[in-house]
Amino acid sequence: xxxLMMHREVLAGFGKLPAKVQKKVVELHRKFExxxxxxxxxxxxxxxxxxxxxxRSARLGDDYRAIVIAPxxxxxxxxxxxxxxxxxxxxxxxxxxxxxxxIGVFQVVDVEQVERIAEEFNAEKHVSVVTDYRLNELNNxxxxxxxxxxxxxxxxxxxxxxxxxxxxxxxxxxEARQVLYGYVCGxxxxxxxxxxxxxxxxxxxxxxxxxxxxxxxxxxSMDLVLVEGxxxxxxxxxxxxEAWRIFLHPYQRKLVExxxxxxxxxxGAAGTGKTVALMHRAVWLAKQLGTGEKVLITTFTTNLxxxxxxxxxxxxxxxxxNIDVTNLHQLARSICQRGGATGRxxxxxxxxxxxxxxxxxxxxxxxxxxxxxxxxxxxIVDRMGIDNEDDYLxxxxxxxxxxxxxxxxxxxxxxxxxxxxLVKRNLMTFEGTVHQARLVVEQGRFSKYRYxxxxxxxxxxxxxxxxxGNLSPIAEELPNPxxxxxxxxxxxxxxxxxxxxxxxxxxxxxxxRLKINYRTSEQIRKWAHGILAGIAVDDLDxxxxxxxxxxxxxxxxxxxxxxxxxxxxxxxxxxxxxKGLLAAKGDxxxxxxxxxxxxxPAVVSKLQNEGIETLELKARxxxxxxxxxxxxxGTKKRIKGLEFKAVALLLNxxxxxxxxxxxxxxxxxxxxxxLLVVNVEPVG
Ligand SMILES: Nc1ncnc2c1ncn2[C@@H]1O[C@H](COP(=O)(O)OP(=O)(O)OP(=O)(O)O)[C@@H](O)[C@H]1O
Numbered sequence: 001x002x003x004l005m006m007h008r009e010v011l012a013g014f015g016k017l018p019a020k021v022q023k024k025v026v027e028l029h030r031k032f033e034x035x036x037x038x039x040x041x042x043x044x045x046x047x048x049x050x051x052x053x054x055x056r057s058a059r060l061g062d063d064y065r066a067i068v069i070a071p072x073x074x075x076x077x078x079x080x081x082x083x084x085x086x087x088x089x090x091x092x093x094x095x096x097x098x099x100x101x102x103i104g105v106f107q108v109v110d111v112e113q114v115e116r117i118a119e120e121f122n123a124e125k126h127v128s129v130v131t132d133y134r135l136n137e138l139n140n141x142x143x144x145x146x147x148x149x150x151x152x153x154x155x156x157x158x159x160x161x162x163x164x165x166x167x168x169x170x171x172x173x174x175e176a177r178q179v180l181y182g183y184v185c186g187x188x189x190x191x192x193x194x195x196x197x198x199x200x201x202x203x204x205x206x207x208x209x210x211x212x213x214x215x216x217x218x219x220x221s222m223d224l225v226l227v228e229g230x231x232x233x234x235x236x237x238x239x240x241x242e243a244w245r246i247f248l249h250p251y252q253r254k255l256v257e258x259x260x261x262x263x264x265x266x267x268g269a270a271g272t273g274k275t276v277a278l279m280h281r282a283v284w285l286a287k288q289l290g291t292g293e294k295v296l297i298t299t300f301t302t303n304l305x306x307x308x309x310x311x312x313x314x315x316x317x318x319x320x321x322n323i324d325v326t327n328l329h330q331l332a333r334s335i336c337q338r339g340g341a342t343g344r345x346x347x348x349x350x351x352x353x354x355x356x357x358x359x360x361x362x363x364x365x366x367x368x369x370x371x372x373x374x375x376x377x378x379x380i381v382d383r384m385g386i387d388n389e390d391d392y393l394x395x396x397x398x399x400x401x402x403x404x405x406x407x408x409x410x411x412x413x414x415x416x417x418x419x420x421x422l423v424k425r426n427l428m429t430f431e432g433t434v435h436q437a438r439l440v441v442e443q444g445r446f447s448k449y450r451y452x453x454x455x456x457x458x459x460x461x462x463x464x465x466x467x468x469g470n471l472s473p474i475a476e477e478l479p480n481p482x483x484x485x486x487x488x489x490x491x492x493x494x495x496x497x498x499x500x501x502x503x504x505x506x507x508x509x510x511x512x513r514l515k516i517n518y519r520t521s522e523q524i525r526k527w528a529h530g531i532l533a534g535i536a537v538d539d540l541d542x543x544x545x546x547x548x549x550x551x552x553x554x555x556x557x558x559x560x561x562x563x564x565x566x567x568x569x570x571x572x573x574x575x576x577x578x579k580g581l582l583a584a585k586g587d588x589x590x591x592x593x594x595x596x597x598x599x600x601p602a603v604v605s606k607l608q609n610e611g612i613e614t615l616e617l618k619a620r621x622x623x624x625x626x627x628x629x630x631x632x633x634g635t636k637k638r639i640k641g642l643e644f645k646a647v648a649l650l651l652n653x654x655x656x657x658x659x660x661x662x663x664x665x666x667x668x669x670x671x672x673x674x675l676l677v678v679n680v681e682p683v684g
Contacts, residue, residue: 006225021064041058148172205218264507266514285453289450295450332467335446339446373414385461452483454484490665491659521555566680578648591630646673
């Protein structure tokens, strides 16, 4: 029986088609289901008008045509493109639609276009030259193994610089583009193939010629989805469905379905689809649960947990009741409650009162101020769950100013006093709650989860890492016990990176890094990374992270950077940018797709005076999306885990603090297409 696969391009444009054409698409699919012979479906061959003999057209009413690619071998058809009659024919006349002989995936190739670019390179250089550009080290067969279609190999040979590569890259099939980019960035070819395609290519099913589509449903594709029945069709065509629900990058897919014997780790810069992979993996694992077993997803921030919970309920309504989603502190609190702990979490005013008590007696010869002592407690003693002097004297204090043993000995009494105050008032710190929860789980007073998944791991302290290690069945040696996901570039709540190995969680050999950025344009991605220039970033397990080969899937406008003198000028700059976006023709931007961080009163009143609605993003609440218009106003911490078409960002003034730069990085990478950066530099 014939099968219909749909290309992501069709889905992307479907919402804009007239309703009657949309209906015809459903009918076309039904015809495939009822009677799959080509005659009944009434596909018209377009050659000689088209270069590729496999191109067919199907009528969708009087004006519209669907371009369908018919296989030479197999029974899998591809619905490739829908447009007005003439435009649809023009779109496909020069293209080839082929299964790639080495990597198996379906590719769309415009040979003439790529040849034209190659000729331009040669003309610009007056002769065809061969330089020592890294791509020249690959022979034709290696280029083919990298996913370059055979017909494009001579043109790819004309690429002699990074500039050439950038100009040609947009016209290469995505797999070839990604592998070659990894290679020109310095990866070995095998490594680039593995990192970009999720497999070595060798084990993939090889088609019997470019028109053999019989294997396409088996190959992991970033562009094709098999339509499995009418209900599935309606689901994937629904306007609200996000592309990531349907199309995973092969590397994401590999991580989603990776069967591992112990804990695994995924890292990747902002926007590389880590949360997407985590959610798909949670659903994949939930399908394997036994009776009474459960999956846990936990995050650091509340907002991300709220967002993930809603998305999982949408993705897998029946499975979601077996997937608990909660943020770390909520999780720790409920474990403590069930374990019988009665203490309340200390609020800021409680802490001020307790420190006030501690500092009633201050040693005269102590060289540290009170602020330093509090910070040392929060970042080291509390985060590491230290409750005795010996442990404090020997603990590793990465990220904090150096101190000798004698100095630490002088500080410990203050910490001990603070801990006594906590006990006296029956209070716990944030970290103390996590510590208590860890003990409850360790003592067997709370049942473990079958599978545990953690997002935003970079902000988890040592106690929190131990807690998630204990909550998952690592010790029982069950498969896939724990999957942790995070990014050291986004560490907002702690200056101190704590390697997983310190909590006894061993991810060696089970760590992978995502490189393809889906959220932000390449221009915004690069700019945001520039903020962190010179800062070493860890891979969550004690090693430095390499961003070699990272790249976005699309390009866009350069971020606009404005330097102003005061808040009023800043507000002017933001107002005029917002007005420009809202008035832009073409791809319309609506107010809820714009976010300003942080929201200064001067900006808010200027927008409101111009009649532009605003909406403040609240803690513990999902962004209401298009149902509630209004330019979003957020804090840099609160917009973590969210994304917008356009972001206006007021840069932090203190750029020497690592956390300030991480905050700016996080805020900038929330922008998909437009980024305005405002830098206030008072004169004088
Ligand atoms: N396979 C995919 N196809 C299309 N879009 C994708 C895919 N994977 C991720 N995305 C999109 O990329 C964006 C970023 O994804 P996600 O939030 O999972 O990234 P992340 O690595 O967790 O980011 P961050 O660390 O910045 O929070 C989202 O808009 C998501 O919809």
